[in-house]
Amino acid sequence: MTATLAAEPYRVLRIVHEDRCVSIRRVVSARDGRSRLLKVQRTNDPRAADPLRRELEVAGALDPSVALHPVEMSTFEGRPALVLEDFGGVPLRQAMGAPMEVGLALRIAARLASCLESVHRKGLVHRNLQPENVYFDARTGEVKLTGFGIATTTAEGRHDTASNAIEGTPPYMAPEQGGRLDRALDRRADLYAVGVILVEMLTGLRPGEKDDVLGWAQRHLAEAVRPSALHPACAVSDIVSKLLQELPEDRYQTAAELHDDLARCLDVPSSQQLFDGAASAPSGATAAAMRGTLLELAQVLSNETARWRLLRGLTRLLTEQAGARRAVFLSVSGGGSAIECSAGPVGGVPASIVEQVIRTRERLLISDASIPNPHSTDPYIATKRPKSIACLPIVRHTTLLGIVYLENDLVASAFTKDRMAVAELLTDQAGISLENAKLHAAQLREIAERQQAEATLRAILDNMVDAVLVCDRAGRLTFTNPAALRLFGLVDVSGGGPLPVEMFCQRLRPMRPDGEPFEVDELPLLRALAGEVLSSVDMTVRHPGTGRAIHLRVSAAPLQDERGALAGAVSLALNVTEAIELDRLKEQFIRVVAHELKTPVAIVKGYADLLRRIDKASGKQQRFLDALIRGTDRIDRLVTDLLLLWQLQTGRLALAPEAGVDLVELVDLVVGRFERETSRRVEVVSCRPMIVTADRLLVERAVVGLLDNALRYSPGGGDVQIRMGRKDGRATVDIEDHGIGIPKDKQADLFEPFYRAHTDTAYDSGGLGLGLYVAKAVAVLHGGNVEAESREGEGSTFHLTLPVQADVAERVS
Numbered sequence: 001m002t003a004t005l006a007a008e009p010y011r012v013l014r015i016v017h018e019d020r021c022v023s024i025r026r027v028v029s030a031r032d033g034r035s036r037l038l039k040v041q042r043t044n045d046p047r048a049a050d051p052l053r054r055e056l057e058v059a060g061a062l063d064p065s066v067a068l069h070p071v072e073m074s075t076f077e078g079r080p081a082l083v084l085e086d087f088g089g090v091p092l093r094q095a096m097g098a099p100m101e102v103g104l105a106l107r108i109a110a111r112l113a114s115c116l117e118s119v120h121r122k123g124l125v126h127r128n129l130q131p132e133n134v135y136f137d138a139r140t141g142e143v144k145l146t147g148f149g150i151a152t153t154t155a156e157g158r159h160d161t162a163s164n165a166i167e168g169t170p171p172y173m174a175p176e177q178g179g180r181l182d183r184a185l186d187r188r189a190d191l192y193a194v195g196v197i198l199v200e201m202l203t204g205l206r207p208g209e210k211d212d213v214l215g216w217a218q219r220h221l222a223e224a225v226r227p228s229a230l231h232p233a234c235a236v237s238d239i240v241s242k243l244l245q246e247l248p249e250d251r252y253q254t255a256a257e258l259h260d261d262l263a264r265c266l267d268v269p270s271s272q273q274l275f276d277g278a279a280s281a282p283s284g285a286t287a288a289a290m291r292g293t294l295l296e297l298a299q300v301l302s303n304e305t306a307r308w309r310l311l312r313g314l315t316r317l318l319t320e321q322a323g324a325r326r327a328v329f330l331s332v333s334g335g336g337s338a339i340e341c342s343a344g345p346v347g348g349v350p351a352s353i354v355e356q357v358i359r360t361r362e363r364l365l366i367s368d369a370s371i372p373n374p375h376s377t378d379p380y381i382a383t384k385r386p387k388s389i390a391c392l393p394i395v396r397h398t399t400l401l402g403i404v405y406l407e408n409d410l411v412a413s414a415f416t417k418d419r420m421a422v423a424e425l426l427t428d429q430a431g432i433s434l435e436n437a438k439l440h441a442a443q444l445r446e447i448a449e450r451q452q453a454e455a456t457l458r459a460i461l462d463n464m465v466d467a468v469l470v471c472d473r474a475g476r477l478t479f480t481n482p483a484a485l486r487l488f489g490l491v492d493v494s495g496g497g498p499l500p501v502e503m504f505c506q507r508l509r510p511m512r513p514d515g516e517p518f519e520v521d522e523l524p525l526l527r528a529l530a531g532e533v534l535s536s537v538d539m540t541v542r543h544p545g546t547g548r549a550i551h552l553r554v555s556a557a558p559l560q561d562e563r564g565a566l567a568g569a570v571s572l573a574l575n576v577t578e579a580i581e582l583d584r585l586k587e588q589f590i591r592v593v594a595h596e597l598k599t600p601v602a603i604v605k606g607y608a609d610l611l612r613r614i615d616k617a618s619g620k621q622q623r624f625l626d627a628l629i630r631g632t633d634r635i636d637r638l639v640t641d642l643l644l645l646w647q648l649q650t651g652r653l654a655l656a657p658e659a660g661v662d663l664v665e666l667v668d669l670v671v672g673r674f675e676r677e678t679s680r681r682v683e684v685v686s687c688r689p690m691i692v693t694a695d696r697l698l699v700e701r702a703v704v705g706l707l708d709n710a711l712r713y714s715p716g717g718g719d720v721q722i723r724m725g726r727k728d729g730r731a732t733v734d735i736e737d738h739g740i741g742i743p744k745d746k747q748a749d750l751f752e753p754f755y756r757a758h759t760d761t762a763y764d765s766g767g768l769g770l771g772l773y774v775a776k777a778v779a780v781l782h783g784g785n786v787e788a789e790s791r792e793g794e795g796s797t798f799h800l801t802l803p804v805q806a807d808v809a810e811r812v813s
Contacts, residue, residue: 051149139313
């Protein structure tokens with residue numbers, strides 16, 4: 001069962017206590033793994049929450065060492081509930097029902113008196129002290145109070161009729177609490193209840209037990225529990241008698257006085273008995289009750305999940321219940337052992353006994369260690385001379401979890417059959433609890449690791465500059481990171497519950513780059529819910545507040561749970577508005593610059609060409625005009641190359657494919673032009689036909705770039721060869737020079753824009769470094785490629801490949 005408390009999930013472990021008014025459950029937080037107590041009213045009456053609110057107010061002001069500290073008010077299954085800190089204790093009622101060992105009862109009563117002294121110093125009267133409202137941890141001896149729902153702050157001696165209303169639990173109510181005596185209700189009423197609880201711990205019986213509430217009060221008045229009903233005793237009888245006096249002025253006046261008397265009783269040497277016959281063998285009924293008590297104590301061990309508290313409780317219980325003056329737990333590793341926890345006098349252990357138990361995994365009992373035995377020569381036994389020794393292995397599923405060593409240095413035969421049964425019962429339960437503690441520790445580590453991973457993921461998402469949106473399998477937004485909230489001008493979508501993706505998108509009005517709206521089922525997040533993985537979907541949305549257009553690049557993917565089932569979808573949105581605007585500005589700039597440069601260049605070239613045709617121009621003037629025309633042609637090519645580069649990089653270059661382009665003819669035209677302009681010889685070897693479908697002008701630009709590169713880096717007038725042919729259904733144009741070649745470490749960047757392998761060298765021939773980049777980009781656009789081979793000092797070969805037109809290829813083959 002899972003409870004939701006103040007938006008925090010808790011897992012209910014078990015019911016700790018239940019009566020007609022409240023139910024107390026031990027729960028575990030799914031968030032941090034911490035244990036809590038959940039006190040739930042068993043009625044839906046609106047007034048049922050009043051005692052819980054009163055306890056929140058009163059107990060919250062007390063020291064946490066005195067009372068179960070309240071965390072918050074909440075609800076459970078529609079009923080009022082109070083969340084309390086859990087220190088591991090259980091209601092004292094669970095440790096009662098059979099006569100309790102006298103020393104233990106007195107220690108609990110002394111701790112209870114100490115807690116009450118702190119409460120009374122705050123001017124408070126508990127008014128409902130009973131074993132159900134006293135929590136006791138048998139492992140540590142801690143006692144804490146709860147049940148402050150009817151606590152008052154009435155000053156001592158002041159008569160308050162509201163306080164004297166019959167409220168409380170009858171068996172533990174002082175005579176004045178029922179209104180039968182004309183006395184003020186003050187802290188001495190709480191001390192009366194301590195007397196009843198002490199009697200119950202010592203005898204296992206409730207004094208004056210009846211069913212009628214008023215009858216209980218009358219019985220307290222007429223038949224106060226007499227000390228003679230207890231075991232014959234001296235100091236303890238006096239304490240009980242004084243606690244249960246009818247008149248408040250005849251009782252203890254403060255809890256501090258009671259604590260002092262109990263402390264004096266506990267100082268009686270252990271060789272003396274506080275009660276006559278306390279050391280005698282128990283009767284059959286008493287033995288059965290003791291077994292019940294031991295089972296309760298074993299249950300206390302079973303509830304512990306912290307290893308150190310478990311071992312501390314185990315060793316303490318063994319000294320209290322199994323006749324040991326010392327109890328030691330030894331952890332075992334690699335065949336060796338080490339003391340991990342102990343109770344009683346500090347000391348070592350006999351190594352030979354521990355080694356035997358580790359080896360045999362069987363218990364070892366020496367009733368009288370003073371009599372010669374196989375371990376008499378052990379240095380520890382020879383030096384310390386203990387009287388009684390017992391050593392028990394803790395084994396679970398063939399695994400040795402530890403060793404328990406018990407010792408009594410006062411009497412021999414201390415470990416009787418019954419006491420060994422007690423020891424085995426406790427160690428068996430400890431073995432189970434040690435396994436559980438290991439599992440619990442692993443669970444806590446897993447929770448801590450998960451929390452750390454979640455915190456890391458949260459920090460990453462919170463600090464991302466890109467928007468992240470997550471929806472569940474029903475298409476409702478369940479998470480938006482801060483970047484998404486800022487980008488879309490929204491508040492947290494989880495604030496008013498999950499928001500449907502459709503409604504979210506209606507606010508943003510997503511559009512395609514062409515201006516068409518997205519259909520709902522075309523939205524990336526919803527497509528991801530259908531199982532698609534999408535990358536870089538361009539869309540434009542409108543900011544809800546400003547109406548400004550926001551350009552997004554969206555990716556989305558489905559989310560799966562641990563079983564692989566669809567759990568939702570996640571989307572990442574990059575704001576590319578600035579990049580889009582920058583591209584538009586670049587496009588506008590390049591178009592304007594190209595136009596503004598090309599226009600005057602064309603005018604200069606036109607007039608130069610006109611002048612060159614005039615017959616009167618001298619030879620020197622003709623040379624000047626030729627140089628002017630070549631310069632204008634170079635400027636024109638540079639502008640054209642820059643425009644082409646931008647079109648290639650932005651994907652805006654539109655091909656104009658033309659069927660039946662003869663690649664051999666095209667290469668011949670380019671070679672002829674170069675030979676006329678450079679007076680360089682280019683050898684062409686070809687076969688006909690080589691027909692391709694291509695953009696004639698772009699392919700010509702690619703051949704020009706490759707041939708220009710070959711001629712530039714063939715100094716001294718070296719020849720260049722062009723070999724043309726077919727290979728694997730593709731047309732090949734290999735342009736080879738015998739020039740300076742390209743260093744190996746620079747060949748990887750040959751086809752990058754603006755890269756010149758020989759920059760700042762003696763072979764630097766200028767240029768923008770765009771020829772090879774454009775050639776390769778044009779070839780790739782046509783489904784072909786450009787590759788290079790080069791050896792420094794020997795020359796280079798560039799291989800241009802293009803698909804051959806299908807019908808021609810078939811006809812030729």
